[in-house]
Amino acid sequence: MASTMLARAILLALAAAPVVASAGTLDYTVYAGLEHSNNVALSSDRPLSENVLTPGATFQFLQQGSTLQANIAGTFEYRRYLENRFDSQTQTQLAGQLNWTIVPDRFDLAVEDYAGVQPVDQLASDSPDNQQQTNVLVIGPTWRMRFGGAARGQLELRYIDSYASKVDDFDSRRGLVAYRLYRDLSPTDQISANVEYQHVDFNNQPSSANYDREEAFVRYTSTLAHFDADVVLGGTRMEWNTGGSSSAPLARLRIGWQPTPRNAFTLAGAYQYADAAQDIIAAPGTTGAGGLGDAADRVESLDPFANTGGLGRGAASGISVGSAVIGSQVYKERRLEASWNWRSERINLTVSPAFNTLRYRDDHTFDQTARGVSVGLGYRIRPTLTLSGFGTFEKLRYDTLDRRDTTVRLGLDLSQQWNRHWSWHASVARERRTSDAVGQSYRETQFFVGVVYRR
Template structure:
């Protein structure tokens, strides 16, 4: 059965198994439209093409914390019309969210998570419009809860996981997850848990020896204070491939947040684990990857990628995952420091990642990056922002090094409670020792936003 058919069937089963609920949560949304001009839309080193792009779209957040239904979902929908017809028009979606139905209070729940985004088709090529694809990972299943006294409780989880990519078939998979967890409340703010997980991974379009069993055991400590929070997981992973090979490694995920003063905040996150593209999309979508979905989903500013770190598209930027079935050992570290004053805001975010693939080592890579954003409020409703990113990506097996620098300015005015406008300019430059991978681009963007 095709992956799309299985996914549709899984959603129908989930909805049928879930109780009838009343959606009475909080819905916020924005609608936007913009016009982008690029002097090198395909990011080519030899044949730059100018293009004008019409970009209408919308963002939304939905939250509900009821006794029967709880949800936290954020999404962006965007349509990109290339006015010079150099590329086909594209409709793109970005969603991260979780819904939970309480079937029997403190006994049985049913949950659905979904992660949709845009990822590259070919990691080694530039981010041109024809090198983008839609990906989606859905997770759904029941949770059985139990209590062992006043301070301890346990839960048993069953999950069906489906991953799908619109252009790379090797990414498509079906997975089954079973987990048992025991939680102990150390204090009103601190919790310790012991966790055992078993996952079966079957790829739809790969040889059978690419399928594997994943076994993990770890302890997790969480602490939530007024100005400090911590989420620390330590354990081990073991992979058993159908081809007969077995490998194991330590497992660690850490996230720490600190707000020493009302104006300063610092977040640190690190990961050491076996992963593949689908698992990374679920567990490490950003610096808050070790938190739950309900903790990390926030309202999406449709122009965060223009005035913030990413630049480029109005609402949706292309990710950096290597979409496929390969398993790799991942080391990743990120930090975000944010400072706010009466008129100034400053954000600095360095990051580091190293991927080492188990089988095909073509994409073995080391990435070092830093992003800086500075905002100054010229008037109560007018803000000027400057942003810059620098990224050094090394492919060890290919002896390839790419250095990408992006600089830009953005001017934003809040006309009234509902309406605002943006004008921005960004300059991209990549230097690479690979033939044909250098490029330069200058992009201008103007757009308006209506917020509910």
């Protein structure tokens, strides 16, 4: 909890002074709803019905000034279980990135904070008592250097603190030093050479779990009117306090293409050594500690019900439970995600397949292969009335455990915009999991009604 409180305090302190002189843009929503589940604990043989009151708020703050650049987006939600089958929960999802320019073109102070809800035990269902709050804070100075008109250098020092409310193995302190050399190839294209060194020290693990991470990679970015690319190629070497070491290639990719005003494609992937904290900071398709990315994309949308069709299980919750294995283990990750979106005046269609594998270095219990696809279809019945349907399919295999989970989720959402500020939602969702593991198959139906006020 201390890490989360520290992160919030730093974010507020940095934002307060510069924003007084040059205010940014703040958008927010406030919502409240009532959710009913016929199997809130996701039990295979003892379903419990529950009604949940879910007030919450979302926000996004944007600032692109000469002194402060900020992109902060978040959701805060209180979940009150009216039948008292579970304790009430306050959950936070946040992606915040700030850059404070102290000396122009010379010295900056960067702060990032990523908060979310993750499972305590990934092998169990996402019931309310199998959820925990996680937080990763990144803070440190940046020194900038110029070498002519097209080339420049950048030296970064970062302190990284990771915290989980229930799994102590995740808590760590990290020191990162990085040097980056940039060159502009054109007004839209840039290439950089990067070297990074990171020392990882876990708070509640034996010293043998601590390690050093060294990376060297080349990064190419291109931003055109209808095409953008972010490609990273290099290598990683990791050395543990016990003397063991591992090396592997490093590759990250994100490509976006909009061939017509109605069509948009994205492709993102990664091949790398990672751990849970690193994946929370820099999932494929997002910007990590080296830049100011789009924090709004990390929390889905200002619409608290926009992720109804996502892989999260909440039928209406603005916060979905992630899928990270929260702990200290290092794993080799292979991940590929794609998305196609087509929209017209009345129809909005999105298809998103995904594939990933995790191979752990030490304990292979969580070695896994996952394949899935999600489909969302929205139809505007009238200018203010929209009917949306979604379906998700995921097949997850734990190789060492010889376990297979297949999860299918279907649902409908009807929403109406009363006026510029007010709207309502009514949703129903049905989820079914079939598992080889005893007690992990379940069925659940959720209903939700709620109202939203948007600034």
